[in-house]
Amino acid sequence: MANTDGVFFGPAGWSYADWRGNVYPEPLPPRFNHLAFLAGQFDFVEVNTSFYRIPALTLTQGWVDKTAAYPDFRFWIKLHQSFTHERKLEKSMIHGFHDCLQPLAACGKLAGILAQFPYSFHFNPGALAYLEDLAGHFAAYPLAVEFRHQGWLEDEVLAFFRSNGLIWTNIDQPLISQSLGLTAQVTARETAYLRLHGRNYQDWFSGQGRDARYNYSYSAAELGRLGTVVARLKEQAKKVFVSGNNHYKGSAVKNLLQLKEILLKRAQGGREN
Template identity: 30%
Template sequence: MIYIGLTGWGDHDALYADLTHKKDKLYHYGAHFPIVELDASYYAVQPERNIRKWIKETPDNFKFIVKIHQALTGHASVEDFADNREQLINQFKAMLQPLHGSNKLGCLLIQFPPWFDCTTAHINYMMYLINHFKAFPISIEFRHDSWFTDDMKEHTLTFLYEQGVMHSVCDEPQAGHGCIPFVNRITHQDALVRFHGRNAFGWTKKDMTDQEWRDIRYLYDYNEHELQSLAKELQILNKKARNVYVVFNNNSGGHAAGNAKRMCEILNIEYSGLNFKQLKLF
């Protein structure tokens, strides 16, 4: 089955034209898509009350792709969030348990930074994280192209297969070492695909604040030809994988929701069991 959705549920105004209360966004989102990427977990371990609330607001067959904490991938310092790395890992694992127990965890997304290149030390650290989170489905996303050079690609895919984790298939700009090619291969019974857009200028632009970086980096609207081509790639994966989780991350200009809806049309997908759509009566 192909699950199509977006990264986050708060920034997609096109979905909420009839919404009266902003607190109902996730419920309303669940009337459109069966999957979402949870980004809040990247910035902070979420309290159990939030997780329970999100479980309650989403359909029974809904899935969350949970992004791992930034301090566990080298994007931030562990000391800013916990006494040590293992404490933070244990807190994050506890956060995942309700989602996993309710069968709403699609996978844990471990996204490494652009400077996380193919070295023995980095492979060992990957294994460290995999071993700590082995009770959960895991997907690993690279950003440095050294993992997929001609002489390393097969080694990388074999490593992920042997570790029992998903390879995050990415569509993103091809703009130097801080990006990876589109490698439409599976290393697990399930697959994760993330569409970041193809804004090469925004991907490599320097001297930006974090907010400016997010606003520019993912500013992209997939055209019809690109969506048709990507749909064919998803169909290939769907023949090999049990589930294919697809998230559109080109949010900056509000294009992700429209692109995801169009992808559903191209693939002739109509999801059942979603939430009822709320109507604005006054």
């Protein structure tokens, strides 16, 4: 998929049963290649499975092979939850994670690593020190860091990101209590990141599960405003990655394609419907 003037689009994950009939064909053809199907429409994908378990080399090599027809297609690999939710830096886990990246890095398909911290991870000196240690262990690759608590939006933190070459992950999420609001921060001139989680206020903290939490489809007006945020990011960075995590029943795929169309029309001076 051709990018839109340095703006790259991709969904968060690709293995969802509820995408059948919404994103993927139903029934699926024999030996259907889910990754190749997405690579024909998008620029990258976020890998979710690495959050739950470190992928085997055979698995990451398989991703390379399945997208071989799309040499520009990239992967953002989510850090294992032991690093972000348990805040442990065990040597075996660090080495294992580095090893699984090699097939992707060797062929230029690794866009970077995404560290997704939970809402419960609050800004304080100890947390910042942990982040510095974590970044040091993965300094060989672009590292995007996502916070969900607004306490991290401090000049000290942004300065730390800039001095360490970390990528601030801008997010759109339901604004509940001390949730971090939508920003347009760029801390690494090369790369900006925007993740769209949806705005499902009712189920965000309900404990109903992943599908309920990310069950949201953006309206045309909301996408138009998000397009303005993307433009602000592009003014500051060479590349902007826009990820859709509102994955339930393929809303992320639909909304990303709609957002791309909005940006194309603006670039061409056309009217948005």
